[in-house]
Amino acid sequence: MALIVAKFGGTSVASPERIQMVAKRLISIKQQGNDVVAVVSAMGKTTDELVGLAAALSKNPPAREMDRLLSTGEQVSMTLLAMAIEARGYRAMSFTGRQAGIKTSTEHKKAKIQLVHADRIQTAIEEGYIPVVAGFQGIDEKGDITTLGRGGSDTTAVAVAYGIGADVCEIYSDVDGVYSADPRLVPRARKLDVISYDDMLELSSAGAGVLQARAVELARKYNVVIHSRSAFSDAPGTLIKEDDPSMEKAVISGIAHDTSEVKITIRDAPDESGIASKIFSALAGNKVNLDMIIQNVSEEGSTDMTFTCPESDLDKAREVVENVIPVIRARDYVVDENIAKVSLVGTGMKSSPGVAARAFTALAEADVNIILISTSPIRLSMVVAADQVEVAVRALHTAFGLDSDSVFEETMLSAEELEAKKKKGR
């Protein structure tokens, strides 16, 4: 007897057949005596297709229109899922973000959830319905539709779980939990039974794709237990919850990698105060999402300023940098797109000195050159050449004793995906 929120991503509702599977799953949760609320993403590639249509019509579509366009994707999947449940003799009712009472900030395309008025969902549960909620969307104070940005459906699920006081927020996807490293890169990666919010947050931020960092952040804030599990099996996945003493205390929980960033270096800027401020204020003003920032001061009183940002922000970043270089009297700038970031994450790191040394040694022995380093109390990130990411992750995984005895069977990875992954890594 539990109250469960079950979120299904785009892959899980990509076709009528898949939607039937989701309906079955929800009914089986209900049959076990639980109450359940479903949260769904848009079917398969719907969102991308809508973005493509908009791009064909406008270089810079008005944000309000864009949000209303994108929000239709979840409205289709939610109604179809409700129909599939009803066709199996159970009662279901779909809810748009508006109807689910999801109030957000007014920043179109990346609105933040501010409040969940879950009364209507609550009433529907009490009346025996399986509520089906559109992920990724809400309304702002003006009543306009907003969307939460990519991966926003995870965030919706966590918010709804909090709003109705659910026991757990189950997030179903095509992977069966959180791994000590990407199993596609590291065949000996281990599935974790449990991981703390902090570690999961660092892993997500560092590129582990299984959960959206902002959803984990929201879960941590409101203490919502997340269960990351497979839509295609009944096996338990990974619980993400408050750090507690019973949790296994490995030094490193997992290793994440991210090949979606680029590195920009502004060379030979005068080493004066205010330079960094000018550069990074300009970047922030143009909404470039910065990740790592490193400054080297040379002996001649000039400085090199390096930062990384998502590849998708590269054009915006170039624009800013080209404008700022004459202002700060720097020499020039260089862009490196062939980088990968590898991150060790673990709350246990705080109490274990020598993690960095062990990591650098492991990479040196594997002949991997480290380009940039950045750290947090529970994370150590190193930027390496993109074509060395696989070697680097494997070496670290072994060096920190994470290798499992059994080799991961790649049931979930198609040949095309593997190829795409490899290409990206190069």
Place this chain on the structure above:
Amino acid sequence: MALIVAKFGGTSVASPERIQMVAKRLISIKQQGNDVVAVVSAMGKTTDELVGLAAALSKNPPAREMDRLLSTGEQVSMTLLAMAIEARGYRAMSFTGRQAGIKTSTEHKKAKIQLVHADRIQTAIEEGYIPVVAGFQGIDEKGDITTLGRGGSDTTAVAVAYGIGADVCEIYSDVDGVYSADPRLVPRARKLDVISYDDMLELSSAGAGVLQARAVELARKYNVVIHSRSAFSDAPGTLIKEDDPSMEKAVISGIAHDTSEVKITIRDAPDESGIASKIFSALAGNKVNLDMIIQNVSEEGSTDMTFTCPESDLDKAREVVENVIPVIRARDYVVDENIAKVSLVGTGMKSSPGVAARAFTALAEADVNIILISTSPIRLSMVVAADQVEVAVRALHTAFGLDSDSVFEETMLSAEELEAKKKKGR
């Protein structure tokens, strides 16, 4: 300087390229000093695709969910059109049925417009926007999304035109107006410059596809002038408006035909009172849309009851008839799917005796056998064999002096459509 509502159907917004054309058209209306409100249908076959998805998941999808599903189609086209207009430097704002203030009855999938609160549209016009309104949808008193049924976008356009006091409701489609007969059947069909609501209503009801009968009915009720014209040319089309003395008074305005009906005859029912009531109450109870009803009493005190209904209602009709036959002690029933209805329409008919006689003579001379006849004060409908529909329409067109001097050029009909039309006629 006029206030214009411009409605574009699914074909006109079927692709980004077509949407660009619509945007250009709207801007050109605006540039001529007018104010304009757009009403759009869903892109191309979107609605059919959504219906197909629902059918894959449920034999009998809940009406509330179905309406929310279908309403997404227009939400996509309206936002895309608004983006296309904005990209050309004009201001546009999209409106769902809810936001456009279109209040309907609660009958899902065939809701009726009850009220238009056009304040938000009006304000947008005053602020210089081109409002883009989703056709086909509204909300009921409970706040649930409703849809107006097939062709509902025409009705939305007329309702919005009335709500904002527009000078004209332009309905753009792939045909350039109302013809004296379907130009695909009758190469000498003439485009009408103007036609009365009454005649248009009869033509639409009798199968002329260019405008939805209910939209014409609403226009007549609220005296909204409709201009039916081509989305692909600037040539004026046909005005549909109040009958006025200046209108050309042809006896017959046009000839419509309809191959989408079937004929069912219940044979040898006892000729007693209450039989017709039993049959047609049962049909109404099962929501079969009846068109013609004809009763023949035979000499032996038994009666044949014949009616026509849309082919799409045939299964429901069969069910009713099979149940009712034992109750009324009729012998059996026969279904004829290969029929076509040909209708002469004209307000002038009222004051011109001999129309029926002239029609029957024309068909007899063309060797067309008349199966059923039904009349209204301004319409004469005859059911003939489906494979004789073309001959029948042409013979009548000539007999009533409707032939134009020039032969219609079939610019708008593809070979496939012609073939499909012919097949259906067989």
